[in-house]
Amino acid sequence: MMEASQVGTTRRPLSRDRVLRAGVALADEEGIEALSMRRLAQRLGVVPMALYKHVANKEELLDGMVDVVVSEIDPPLEAADWRAAVRERVLSARRVLLRHPWARPVIETRTGASPAVLDHMDSLVAMFRAGGFSAELTHHVMHALGSRMWGFTQEVFPSAPPPEDPALREAMFRQVTSRWPHIAEIAGAGAAHRADYVVGGGCDDQFEFEFTLDLLLDGFERLRQQDWRPRA
Amino acid sequence: MMEASQVGTTRRPLSRDRVLRAGVALADEEGIEALSMRRLAQRLGVVPMALYKHVANKEELLDGMVDVVVSEIDPPLEAADWRAAVRERVLSARRVLLRHPWARPVIETRTGASPAVLDHMDSLVAMFRAGGFSAELTHHVMHALGSRMWGFTQEVFPSAPPPEDPALREAMFRQVTSRWPHIAEIAGAGAAHRADYVVGGGCDDQFEFEFTLDLLLDGFERLRQQDWRPRA
């Protein structure tokens, strides 16, 4: 007969890998704010302290979860040119990160790089070097790519949906157009024409991401062709 | 005679402004993780529940604190060209954010824009429009600027200092150079030559920030001159 703690859980022995994967699943399903050591232990049918056999603390759990997610990124392509190779790898990272939205803020708060993170970075650096970028230019270009190497942009436009009440929405619209006229003017000017959104909101994320990625890659290519050198 | 709760605190009546400024001071001095409703109340010589008269909850406290910080950004300059105006305003934002390092992650987690945030965005949009950017191009260019409009880049290189022990450092160095040879190659190639740092770490943040900002501004200018249009 099964014990209560085993209901709904296969009673495999706990391992670091099982802890990390359960953490990812919990964050995927209920969001990162729902991920606590206690809730994760409960999900695994285990006493909270049992987790500390496999991760030193919650920070190390998050480190490991990032590693699991980053490992899902497709292996680097053997592409003809550096631009296609980098572009595809970044968009591949983006597809993974879109499946695990909680990973974005977690990656941003990591203080050390995990092996999988270094693997991803190393493969990008290799692409630039193979494409004829100097070590120095590659260094700066990697900084410029920044968190975009994970396929996300920090969204700075407010994303709250407009209020339901038409009168209130109208009042808000009037306030925005009078106090921030320039924002109001460009709000609807994105690819997706959603007039009901006052500020941003209805923007096409994928379009904006690729727009900026291509702008950066164009800039990189120009510097490469110019044989860019520091303090020149 | 003073009550214990008044020692070290001027007994002014509590106000939303005083709560927000105390929050900023606490976060400046002890970091964002030290900011709790209870600790903030203690600092103000007040019972925790007294704060809820002035902010609905902790999220609204953080919203207000961001507003206080963003209001410290210098007013927009009347510059001859859009490029100088945008550049100066972004670097001004950067100076403010460097004084309040906790504000970076907090800005990133806000879901709605405060008036001061919209003021900053509106002034940037106005600069692009005055510089001859179409509403549509300005929209995409603002997305491309992203969180860089606050003067920060998401740092993706691990920043942990190398271990003290020379033998351990040597072992780590050897592991990195063999497993991630391309990263090792570009690690020391930044402006600041700090050979003791294996991966990044010793990079010149200000240089990298301006490098990428100028790369983006160059790209914006090129699109403007080409009279960029969507799906062309």
Place this chain on the structure above:
DNA sequence: ACCTGAACACCGTTCAAGT
């Protein structure tokens, strides 16, 4: 009507007592 102490429902992590 206003203010606030105690309580509720949580946290991450330590530690000593049990097997």
Place this chain on the structure above:
DNA sequence: ACCTGAACACCGTTCAAGT
């Protein structure tokens, strides 16, 4: 030696009892 219940030192927020 291993495992774990209870405890510690916190959280944000609710609520009812006090003035």
